[in-house]
Amino acid sequence: MALVQTKGLVVRVVNYGERDRILTVLTEDFGLITVMANGSRTLKSRALIAAEQFCYSQYILFHNKDKYTLREVELIESFFDIRADIERMALAGYLCEVVSHVGTENNPDIPLLRLTLNALYAISSGKYPLWQIKGSFEMRAAAILGFMPALSSCAACGEEGEDTVLDVMNGVVICEKCRNLQSANDVQIEEQRESNSILCLLRPAARAALYYTIECPLERILSFRLDDPEEQKNFSYAAETYLINQLEFGFKTLDFYKTIISIEA
Ligand SMILES: [Zn+2]
Known part of the structure; x- marks a missing residue:
């Protein structure tokens, strides 16, 4: 098991069990990856805030074989005002679905990440x-x-x-x-x-x-x-x-x- 660092944008969140979340994250270094965020729904921690869709954060992850598990996360930008209205949410949701459809693991795409961040910022x-x-x-x-x-x-x-x-x-x-x-x-x-x-x-x-x-x-x-x-x-x-x-x-x-x-x- 190795510890790795990267920055990434959460494009999809799936609740898992009572306490956990599975995040789909477009990262700078590893392309589109799935991250297990154990306890992220119950912990009173920064992980709770950062484990939301549209959040861009600095991550420290455990990497074991093909699996990434959240160790630490520090929020960089939440694009909070996207949540201010339903049209903005709907558009941001669409852009994130496009990204999660085209992104692939171990194939980092910095231009696509920058484009998406830029669009979320504008929204x-x-x-x-x-x-x-x-x-x-x-x-x-x-x-x-x-x-x-x-x-x-x-x-x-x-x-x-x-x-x-x-x-x-x-x-x-x-x-x-x-x-x-x-x-x-x-x-x-x-x-x-x-x-x-x-x-x-x-x-x-x-x-x-x-x-x-x-x-x-x-x-x-x-x-x-x-x-x-x-x-x-x-x-x-x-x-x-x-x-x-x-x-x-x-x-x-x-x-x-x-x-x-x-x-x-
Ligand atoms: Zn012609």
């Missing part, structure tokens, strides 16, 4: 609209996970193009001219599924914003503005469609987030 601060945090996270996460789309120019002719369509599964954009050459009939496409292709019309400002979220320095990822509600919707739709289809997975927490948003709206 907690209340300074940014949730659609902007969500879409930026989705697009950047896709890029970090190896699904970087080529958004800067049309994949067929190389021109920048004003009106473009995102070919989701191929991760490229096609300009209207080339689209018209391909098929004469369907100009106004929101989403089209044919022979496994998913096409999503991209408005110019939404496309520029999507491009920005994957190319900018991480700490500036929310430093863009989209004022037109139609562009916002298009940005959100494209980012979500892109990530979900690249991962080929449906997230229950995303369905829940959408339920909450539609109730609040």
Whole structure:
């Protein structure tokens, strides 16, 4: 048995028995790991506070074969204000489900951890609209996970193009001219599924914003503005469609987030 140290973010908590918790933690050094937190539900200790979802902490763990057990934990950031409202909780829950789906043990992914911490901080601060945090996270996460789309120019002719369509599964954009050459009939496409292709019309400002979220320095990822509600919707739709289809997975927490948003709206 060895003692190891790392920093990590709790993305999932499962109560176990009367007193224990099983934490899923995205760590700096060991990737996504499962940590047994014995007694964490009864102890009047710092472990009680830090063994909550969304908490980022410094850990000292026992490591034995494939198992990690909590020895000590010191809270760094709880992102407390995420818990202030149900929409924030729902979005943070979705981001954490994405992380726990894509993360793997012994495969540390610092960019993904930083992106997630950055997004949780933004949610907690209340300074940014949730659609902007969500879409930026989705697009950047896709890029970090190896699904970087080529958004800067049309994949067929190389021109920048004003009106473009995102070919989701191929991760490229096609300009209207080339689209018209391909098929004469369907100009106004929101989403089209044919022979496994998913096409999503991209408005110019939404496309520029999507491009920005994957190319900018991480700490500036929310430093863009989209004022037109139609562009916002298009940005959100494209980012979500892109990530979900690249991962080929449906997230229950995303369905829940959408339920909450539609109730609040
Ligand atoms: Zn083209």
